[in-house]
Amino acid sequence: MKKFQRDFSPKFLQWLLLLGVGAFSTGLKAQTKIEKTPITLQLYETLKAQGKLDPKQTYEIAQPISSGTVQFPKSSKAKKKAQSRDLDSPPCEAVPTTGFDDPFGGEVYFDDSPPNGPFEVQIPFQFCFYGTNYTSFFINNNGNITFDEAYATFSSSAFPDALVPPMIAPFWGDVDTGSPTNPLGQVRYDVFPQYAIVSWDTVGVFNENGALRNTFQLIITNGTSPVLPVNTNVGFLYGDMQWTTGTASGGTDGFGGIPATVGVNRGDGVGYIQLGRFDAPGENYDGPFGANDQVSFLDNTVFFFNTCLEPGVDNNIAPLAINAPLCDTIVVCIGETYPVDFNFIPVEPDQTVDAELITTSVPGFNLIGITPGTQCNVQATFTASASNVGFHNVEFLATDNGTPAATYQANIVFQVIENNFTPTIVGVPSICDGASTTLSVGGGTFDQYVWSPNNEETSSIEVTTPGEYSVTVAIGNCIGVSAPFIVGIEVAPAPVIDGVNTVCASALTELYTTEPFSNYTWSNLSTNDTISVGAGTYTVTVVGDNGCEGTSGPFTVTTVNTITPVITGDNHTCFDGITTLTTTQEYEEYSWSSNPGVDVGFTNVGQGTYTVSVVDQNGCTGVSAPFVVTNSAPAPQILGFQPFCEFDSILLFVNDTFATYRWVYEGDTLSTADTLVWNGGSESNPEIQLIAIDNFGCAGLDSLDAPFTPQPEALFTVNPESPAILKNTLITFTDASTPGTNDTLSFWEWVFVPPSADDTLIGSSQTQVYPDTGLKEITLIVTTELGCKDTLTRSVLIIDTPFVPNVFSPNGDGKNDFFTIPFLIGYPGNNVAVFNRWGGKVFEGDNYNNDWDGDNLPSGTYFYVVTAPTLDEPLKGAVTLIRE
Secondary structure, rough: OOOOOOOOOOHHHHHOOOOOOOOOOOOOOOOOOEEEEEOOHHHHHHHHHHHHOOOOEEEEEEEOOOOOOOOOOOEOOOOOOOOOOOOOOOOOOOOOOOEEEEEOOOOOOOOOOOOOOOOEEEEEEEEEEEOOEEEEEEOOOOOOEEOOOOOOOOOOOOOOOOOOOOEEEEEEEOOEOOOOEEEEEEEEEEEOOEEEEEEEEEEEEEOOOEEEEEEEEEEEEOOOOOOOOOOOEEEEEEEOOOOOHHHHHEEOEEEOOOOOEEEEEOOOOOOHHHHHHHHOOOOOOOOOOOOEEEEHOOOOEEEEEOOOOOOOOOOOOOOEEEOOOOOEEEEEEEEOOEEEEEEEEEEOOOEEEEEEOOOOOOOOOOEEEEEOEEEEEEHHHHHHHHHEEEEEEEEEEEEEEEOOEEEEEEEEEEEEEEEOOEEEEEEOOEEEEOOOOEEEEEEEOOOEEEEEEEOOOEEEEEEOOEEEEEEEEEEEOOOOOOEEEEEEEOOOOOOEEEEOEEEOOOOOOOOOOOOOOEEEOOOOOOOOEEEOOOEEEEEEEOOOOOOOOOHHHHHHEEOOOOOOOEEOOOEEEEOOOOOEEOOOOOOOOOOOEEEEEOOOOEEEEEOEEEEEEEEOOOEEEEEOOOEEEEEOOOOOEEEEOOOOOOOOOOOEEEEEOEEEEEEOOOOEEEOOOOOEEOOOOOOEEEEEEEEEEEOOOOEEEEEOOOEEEEEOOOOOEEOOOEEEEEEOEEEEEEOOOOOOOOOOOEEEEEEEEOOOOOEEEEEEEEEEEEEOOOEEEEEEEEEEEEOOOEEEEEEEEOOOOOOOOOEEEOOOOOOOOOOOOHHHHHHOEEEEEOOHHHHHEEEEOOOOOOEEEEEEEEOOOEEEEEEEEOOOOOEEEEEEEOOO
């Protein structure tokens, strides 16, 4: 079955294009109370774009993206009046208004939740919804309104759904209104005394996809407003519909995934109206409860129905007419045959619809057939002729098979008119460049006008460009086209004044235009082609051969008694150099004080004071002001060098003050200050350079060799040299340090911690005797003749008879993991043997290194024997191995 496509009027198409800027809010989930998860808007949008939102969670935007300066109106402007329209018949186009409320000022954009929380609209009438009268509703960005609470869910569900709050959804899908840098349409609303309107105008689909746009509108009324047909209180009105599903709902390029839902949900899982679910491009539609449908089926369609139903009583809702031309009068021209092809559909599942023609014997109307079913199809034609000029009303009655049956009456009004009209265009066929002419339509008064090529829809237009113009007019669907009207253009002249713009006192200069014209009017009222004038500002208006006028720009002549040449050039030289002087403009004669008698426009000079005398083309003379050329020869010197040790530094400075400084070493800039902290370069190239520039840009250079003295290396020997030394042994510490190149050692300072005698001693060697055991720290500080220093710290272990621990725990925790015998290292040639309680040897080691971890033996008590040549007698005892 071919779908009938109704053509909307240009007024409707214009209204769709001129909806204002705005955006509206949504809220969070309702009906069954569900815990809400707080989340920032930025995180919510990121998770949504990545497809990571939990479908089992309800999210609440915790932080606004706005600064809080946006004010949300508590109610709309109820005193607004709708534009004039015929309310005697149902509307077939979206309702235009005098102005939509825009709470965000066109500057805030969002996908699901508004920046400052849910947006609730107060209405001055009662809207009846399944037995409940509401005086407010929430606007949700995603193509629906809800009652009791806002609802932010962007993926739709089929109706009925008890988890979705009371909802009216002209198109529940993932609307995206974009961002300030990528606006994607607006969501807007307006409120009147008996009805309210919410419009989604050219909105995009998530995630910021503006390649496809949807335009649709919702109207709700108090049930008596003539803005909707009798016995209805809800209207769905559609423009161009291009997408169904966002990426966060599984869509690809606007389609697939979770389908969009069109209908009404009572919120209790029982009451609902479902017109369809849409997930694909195209025009196919098989009813509300068949397969998912194609979105272009909705293009330019309207649906009207009644939600004022008592729950449990009025559950059977009357059928709806699909694609029926029910609203506006259909104007048919004589000789034209208008096709009628539409459907009646049920809005509950498992129902069928039948229809009958109530009016008969309508001249020109031919009923082809009525096919009952889940889509009751009506096909007919209406043919206009000279015998049926006038108005004709055709009525159908559709009935479903519900219990009790519900009916819907559809009225189609035809008007037959004569179409023997041809418009004419009246106006001046040529204009001068920059001017305009008015073209008007003659030959009668018409309903609509469309001019070509500028598409203006008025009875007259203002033309400023040449070309071919025509106009198409209409009375109803009958049109007439004018013959082409050619508008030519004449180029306006653009005169340019030329001449000398300065004169000496009492002299005149001649002004003229750069090309000739047929007529002249100068601002001094002269009509000659050339004028002689003194000082002043002048214009000229000329007339070209085509009769078009043009006026020049102003031309100013100034008077000078004498002229004052200005010398230009560099006013400073470096190291007695030469600079070139000239004047800022050219003259007829020159006489330079540096080169008298030579008539040229420049002179090459060194340091000194200079003037120039000139004569211009008018014979006016003048002498310049003195021009002084100075000279400078900066001579920076690096000061402050003295010998220094490696890793030390010295401060270098300059002998004088300059504008800029640059210290350079091996091509790298080290500093741009007037001082340099110098740490020394490589031993092969210790040279640094200083480039100093004075206030005139002259540069001087100095260099300096600034080597450093290498540091000494501190070192000493210990005698006896052993990992451990017995207490009360005389120990000798002897210096073995080496000085840097070209330097000698001069001072030794010893520090013993803890001290056995003096803690600080002077000299190249020292001796110590330690009466007690432990780790002893020795530090040697050496100093050279140049003051360079180095420090070395070593330790010696002083031991006594070793002791053996009675427990260890090899559990890998880094604490007491080995069988450790302190100081045993001081007894070379030692032997350690370990036995179990039955006398079996489980471990033995010579020169024991404290590294036995029990070898995976079980917890228990073991026995050890330690011997060494220097031990008076073996060490024996028990040790406990603990494993946890």
